[in-house]
Amino acid sequence: MTVARPRGRQIEKLTTGTQAVAQAVKLADVDVTAAYPIRPYDGVMQAVAKLIADGELECEYIVAEGEHSQFEICKHASAVGSRVFVGSSGVGWMYAMESLAVTPSLRLPVVAMIGNRALDDPGAFGVEHNDAMVVRDLGWLLFWVEDAQECFDATLMAYRVGEDRRVSFPVGICVDGAFITHSQTLIEIPDQETVNEFLPPYDLGDRLLHPDNPITIAPQANEDWVMEIRKQTDEAARRVKGVIREAHDDFRRLFGRGGDNPFFEEYMTEDAEYVLLGMGSLGLPAKVMVRRLRGRGEKVGFIRLKWFRPFPDEELAESLGRFRAVGVIDRDYSYGSPQQGGVLFTDLRAALYDAERRPRLVDFIGGLGGRELTPEMMDEMAEITRRAARGEDVPTVSWIGVRE
Amino acid sequence: METPGRVLKLDPIRSIKKAPVEEYFESGHRTCQGCLSSLPMRLMAKAAGPRTIVLGSTGCMYVANTTYMTTPWVVPWMHTQLGAAGSAAVGTAAGLKALMRKGKIKDEPINVIAFCGDGGGADMGLSAISAALTDIEYNLLIFLYDNESYANTDIQTSGQTPWGAVTTFSPPGKKHRIMQRRWKKNVPGMLAAGHPDTRYIASGTPAMPVDMMDKVRAALRAGGPTYIHVLDPCPKGWHYDPEHSVELGKLALETGIYPLYEIKDGVLEFTGITKQIATGRRRRKPVREYLEKQGRFAHFKNQDYAYFQKKVDEMWEQWIIPCVVAFSYGGPINITGSEPRVRNKNVERVNASWTGEPGHAHEQYEGVSDAPSEPWRDDNRLDEYPNALPSTGH
Ligand SMILES: Cc1ncc(C[n+]2csc(CCOP(=O)(O)OP(=O)(O)O)c2C)c(N)n1
Ligand code: SF4
Secondary structure, eight states: OOOOOOSSOOEEEEEEHHHHHHHHHHHTTOOEEEEOOOTTTTHHHHHHHHHHHTTSSOOEEEEOSSHHHHHHHHHHHHHTTOOEEEEEOHHHHHHTHHHHHHHHHTTOOOEEEEEEOOOSSSOOOSOOSHHHHTTTTTTOEEEEOOSHHHHHHHHHHHHHHHHSTTTOOOEEEEEETTTTTSOEEEEEEOOHHHHHHHSOOOOOGGGOOBTTBOOEESOBOOTTTHHHHHHHHHHHHHHHHHHHHHHHHHHHHHHSOSOSOSSEEEESOTTOSEEEEEOGGGHHHHHHHHHHHHHTTOOEEEEEEOEEESOOHHHHHHHHTTOSEEEEEESSOOTTOGGGOOHHHHHHHHHHTTOSSOOEEEEEEOOGGGOOOOHHHHHHHHHHHHHHHTTOOOOSEEEOSOOO | OOOSSOOOOOOOOOSGGGSOSOOSBOSOOOOOTTOTTHHHHHHHHHHHOSSEEEEEESSHHHHTTOBTTOOOBSSOEEEEOTTOHHHHHHHHHHHHHHHHHTTSSOOOOOEEEEEEEHIIIIIITHHHHHHHHHOTTSOEEEEEEEOSSBTTTTSBOOTTSOTTOOBTTBOOOSSOSOOOOOOOOOHHHHHHHHOTTOOEEEEEOTTSHHHHHHHHHHHHHHOSEEEEEEEOOOHHHHTSOGGGHHHHHHHHHHTTSSOOEEEETTEEEEOHHHHHHHTTSSOOOOHHHHHTTOGGGTTOOHHHHHHHHHHHHHHHHTSSBTTTBOSOOOOSOTTTOSOOOOOOHHHHHHHHHTTSSSOOGGGGSTTOSSOOSOGGGOOOOOOOOTTOSOOOOO
16 A cells, blocks of 8 residues: 655544534534534534634524424535535434435535434434434435544545535435544644645535525426436436545645555455455454464455445455355345345345456444444454355344343 | 615506506416416516526426526526525525625626425425525515415415315315314514515415516515515315416405515505405405315315315404414513504504404304314315316426
């Protein structure tokens, strides 16, 4: 991996994931934000509110009376040309679902932080990825972060990619509840000039809603036009990967971070025989496991997916062909799905169908409802994947760490 | 109270001749003949003028008006979700304000108007409208066009559907003649009572176009979040010949079923026909005259008319402010030991008339002065109710 030197001055700060997002919101000079409480996302609104109260961010700050309003407020503020920030978690995100569904079809680049949380009932506020995943088919771009630094980086990236006129889609920054939202690490924060160089001002062009540009947005279309509109949206969705690559290159050039691959991070995979693959905070225990097993001579690696939408199907197919087996870790579930597995697993299996060389694919459901994914569980998953790589008979889907 | 920013200079419209000739809601829509919901769109846009952004929540005024590839809107227009008129207005106004404050767009007053139907506004959208009315930093108008049903989805009961009316969700049947047993929510009164910082709240009807346009301008001039509720006869849903739309709008006022008023900085004033009734210059017509003209009440029996009349009489005779504040005064107020203070002189006159003239319209009906308190409990079988069901349409 080549490491570039960051442009400008960076300061180091001890920061939680939510505070890191708030710092990026400030540097992005967001114009409108709307808040409504739900754990674990709400820390970010507390941080944004404090920035506004202290005069560090000039932004219209609206305390909404529910998530539906929160997301509608931001959608409409976006339509008149303001950069917006919003967010939610779990059932709150569900409550906004109607607004979430229409925002991508209106092609408004709303940026939201999703503090991933289990869907009640049973009442639980630990991490689970199902909340964010319900928008995976709607046009939302979804980035899963690993730590507070990536919270910051992904937020800037979200504005840059989402607002690109070739793209114009909302972006969700998916942050594992508690593990990332609430834990502090040292992060590097660039200066305003460098951020400005990375992030051009938000410009809707001829789609701006303003009396000087009297357009009609979202007139009612039925069977005579909806197919065409959906197709256009799909064409935009297909452009996203290219824009992400450009943005990723600029990001590395300016901030000196981000790794070689814009879509996923590969850890000790060069000569690996088999790998585990997952998203979010599980990168940490997974990497510990890889290092430990490598010490025992195991040829194991780890791949952390960053962009879940757009799904880097070709890129993954090309990379994964080198391995004999891939163990997918799903912090989500899809009842009754093919193989009765997780969502990530199902998507990955579809992505590999046409690949020339297909590794054996097994799935692990683990860490639901905020349960910790320990290095021991990682060992167990690695062991099953190793056996799969050797051609042994193992279950396609295993639930890990469940009390029997 | 401070206005949250500059507002456009919009002169009062006191006569139809003073109304602008320019239209900002043009041809290109496809509402029913005689639709008095599209007329307020046209009047509202005319009164607001070209420096306006209109947001429209789902309903007839979206589906029947704004067909893809055509648009009647000359001013910028955007769709919003069924329950989102309040949030759409706040988001738009907040966006404009932020961009102007930061110098990202030209600093100038722009009207923000979000409309919604009674279904979207009085039911699921109520919480967002209520929140919007407390966001005093933003200039916006929420305009609820009340056709007394979920019209677009084929006339279903809403929180604004009158007692007893037939809708596709409240058909009269062999067992229950009256399926819609809820009294219409008093939305403008509720919003006015609950949002003391809101500088302008009014009711209107396109049957009284000058009054309505004048109120739109008054709201936009007042600044801050404002609310106007307009009653719109709907030939399809109310089941009458389209030529009677304006007449029915007027009858709603003349019978006292629907009042016209405005509340400016906390001071209430009745307007038009309602003012004449409130000040004793006009007697209320019996509600039966209004109800009988509509197919949706064709299944009514005498006791139903009587019950309806009784409820309307209550609104006039027992509410602390007739037709606006829906409770009576038990006085004297023990905390202050004083009589209630009613700031509007017209209302004082109404207070004086509570015990006598005018009102008591139901007494003019033979045999119905003893209105049953719950007419739907009457187990009379409904044998015939010709044309009581509204037709289905778009
Ligand atoms: C969340 C949601 N629920 C239901 C609908 C279906 N729907 C479309 S238009 C409409 C009727 C709206 O009624 P109202 O607000 O009274 O306006 P009107 O049709 O009478 O003009 C409904 C229920 C919808 N669009 N969105
Ligand atoms: S159904 Fe009623 S409100 Fe809808 S277009 Fe027809 S007349 Fe107007």
